[in-house]
Amino acid sequence: xPEQRVVTPEFLFTEAAREELFITGSEAVREAVRRxxxxxxxxxxxxxxxxxMHLVGDIYAxxxxxxxxxxxxxxxxxxxxxxxxxxxxxxxxxTGGPGTMRALEMFPTWVGARLPIVCAFFTRGINSPLTIxxxxxxxxxxxxxxxxMLHAEDAQDLYDMILKAFIIAEQxxxxxxxxxxxxxxxxTHTRDRVxxxxxxxxxxxxxxxxxxxxxxxxxxxxxxxxxxxxxMKSNYVSYAAHASWQQEVLAAxxxxxxxxxxxxxxxxxxxxxxxxxxxLAGGTAVCQGRxxxxxxxxxxxxxxxxxxKSVRPFPSDELRALTAxxxxxxxxxxxxxxxxxxxVRNVVQNPDCVVPGPRVFGGMTMPPDLILAEIRRYxxx
Amino acid sequence: xxxxxxKMTAAFADVMPAEYVELVQSGPFGKGYGVADLGxxxxxxxxHPLCAGCGLALAVRLIMASLPSPEDTVVVGSTGCSSLAFPxxxxxxxxxxxxxxxxxxxxxxxALTLRFPDKHKDVLVVAxxxxxxxxxxxxxxxxxxxxxxxxxxxxxxxxxxxxxxxxSGMSPEGCVLNMAPTGKKFxxxxxxxxxxxxxxxxxxxxxxxxxxxLEKAVRRAILVAREVGPTYVQIFVPCPTNYKFKPxxxxxKAKQKxxxxxxxxxxxxxxxxxxxxxxxxxxxxxx
Numbered sequence: 001x002p003e004q005r006v007v008t009p010e011f012l013f014t015e016a017a018r019e020e021l022f023i024t025g026s027e028a029v030r031e032a033v034r035r036x037x038x039x040x041x042x043x044x045x046x047x048x049x050x051x052x053m054h055l056v057g058d059i060y061a062x063x064x065x066x067x068x069x070x071x072x073x074x075x076x077x078x079x080x081x082x083x084x085x086x087x088x089x090x091x092x093x094x095t096g097g098p099g100t101m102r103a104l105e106m107f108p109t110w111v112g113a114r115l116p117i118v119c120a121f122f123t124r125g126i127n128s129p130l131t132i133x134x135x136x137x138x139x140x141x142x143x144x145x146x147x148x149m150l151h152a153e154d155a156q157d158l159y160d161m162i163l164k165a166f167i168i169a170e171q172x173x174x175x176x177x178x179x180x181x182x183x184x185x186x187x188t189h190t191r192d193r194v195x196x197x198x199x200x201x202x203x204x205x206x207x208x209x210x211x212x213x214x215x216x217x218x219x220x221x222x223x224x225x226x227x228x229x230x231x232m233k234s235n236y237v238s239y240a241a242h243a244s245w246q247q248e249v250l251a252a253x254x255x256x257x258x259x260x261x262x263x264x265x266x267x268x269x270x271x272x273x274x275x276x277x278x279x280l281a282g283g284t285a286v287c288q289g290r291x292x293x294x295x296x297x298x299x300x301x302x303x304x305x306x307x308x309k310s311v312r313p314f315p316s317d318e319l320r321a322l323t324a325x326x327x328x329x330x331x332x333x334x335x336x337x338x339x340x341x342x343x344v345r346n347v348v349q350n351p352d353c354v355v356p357g358p359r360v361f362g363g364m365t366m367p368p369d370l371i372l373a374e375i376r377r378y379x380x381x
Numbered sequence: 382x383x384x385x386x387x388k389m390t391a392a393f394a395d396v397m398p399a400e401y402v403e404l405v406q407s408g409p410f411g412k413g414y415g416v417a418d419l420g421x422x423x424x425x426x427x428x429h430p431l432c433a434g435c436g437l438a439l440a441v442r443l444i445m446a447s448l449p450s451p452e453d454t455v456v457v458g459s460t461g462c463s464s465l466a467f468p469x470x471x472x473x474x475x476x477x478x479x480x481x482x483x484x485x486x487x488x489x490x491x492a493l494t495l496r497f498p499d500k501h502k503d504v505l506v507v508a509x510x511x512x513x514x515x516x517x518x519x520x521x522x523x524x525x526x527x528x529x530x531x532x533x534x535x536x537x538x539x540x541x542x543x544x545x546x547x548x549s550g551m552s553p554e555g556c557v558l559n560m561a562p563t564g565k566k567f568x569x570x571x572x573x574x575x576x577x578x579x580x581x582x583x584x585x586x587x588x589x590x591x592x593x594x595l596e597k598a599v600r601r602a603i604l605v606a607r608e609v610g611p612t613y614v615q616i617f618v619p620c621p622t623n624y625k626f627k628p629x630x631x632x633x634k635a636k637q638k639x640x641x642x643x644x645x646x647x648x649x650x651x652x653x654x655x656x657x658x659x660x661x662x663x664x665x666x667x668x
Contacts (some may be wrong), residue, residue, distance in 0.1 A: 039495055083487060083489035088496055134580065217488060222401075
């Protein structure tokens, strides 16, 4: 392992020279964690996440991560990373699909406890009959946990978003967990060109006392302090404590917006934004959307593309402005329920312009022709 | 005590809560007090909302008076009656969810070991029988299998007392409780034996009837967890509310169970822990 030098986040993200690697999404996770100055990582195997956490284990063995072990199940792992974060260290883990559901009880508590945990979610189906196939339905279950949710399109996004997630999560005024979501298999198991900074650079260490809540180490005041206290008396003071804290947690996610804009260049990315037919997508569906608008252009149809990078906080104002004159907002998704189209309908001025589909699920890929067919349909109208 | 966090800014002394001032002035931090000193110092537990005669409340009070280094001790609790008492203690402590206490404590202990490599930071898990032996059993066992340096204490009131007296795995066989309307159908879980076989270097079961014995078990558990490996102490804490006896009979009930051995007191110590204790206690004598 080379001697690593601490550099500013800005330097690591933008100025540092990058080399191009041809790696899988799982390997991109490893490369992000290698440069992330991560204190602890805790793993539990589940397809399609397993390999990424093996690889984090490998760089622990090389000395890039200070502590690492395999936990006993996802709920336990999410509990252990919470304990580690309360103890004041930078911690990383990953899960996906049924693992996300198994651990679900923990995620709102991470937020309530103001823990800047970064967790990667490699999405897959969660239904019965059991499936290990790609599907983003678990994200629907995560929407109201209070976590920041970033959605990576490809391995490059995954690398960048994980590193940037630490810095966004650890801002004192934010200080809530960030989930970096990527579509399992499509991103984790395929090779892609990923531009990475030199491995001898790393992020500055986490500063535990920058937390807006006391660290559990008996080294900071107040020492009469319980984290996640039981506030369950049936009186007004108790209700007010809960209500105000839940609002504060929501406000913390809102305060993440400027940092997401600063580090990710915005909550969305847009191509051909003045077109009146827009394809709006997150994750790998963005790739098919991009291909579909290119195919449409060859046929003489102008369509635009909106890539959702931040699902929470949701880019409501941006979408309201972009879709003000849209004839159709086509929302292709890799799940049965269409959670993204629901989100979009809730914020645009004219919900009727939202086309809730096409959708594929059960492991199917998304043929760009399906999206193109929708573009053609609205171009004819 | 010179630890900065335990000092008080003089200008704020007149606006600090009275019990905080007392803790700074006459608390147990750095003093080496024990159960025998109770009454002569400001205790870590201020008040509690638990029932009259609660055996668990007494046990928490004794545990708090038994800590070898309260100034460097953090507690991880769980849901249950004890979680109503822990907001009242003057140590940094965590209540996360029901049953995940040993997993939370694992992460916390490892984090503190990374941050304070030259210092003992005692991570003490204190939870009820439902949290320890039922809903959280896998995480308790795995923390032992992994050899995490945690002291785990079960406050065993033999029921889910906080939710209204339901049967737990630690309830005695045949006992009629909520959710066991015709009596519990299986034996009390033999967690001390399971702990011994699962990697615990020190295991004890005690009752609050003999406070000095309880103190000794708690101290040993914490000290052995620092240097040797995981430890487990099981404390019988009779529950007058759900077992329907008078609050003043709590210790009588515990004594009776000690006497007729329906709550057998045990102490298992591995040879490694034994020689460590012998070195720090002097001569290895134990009662």
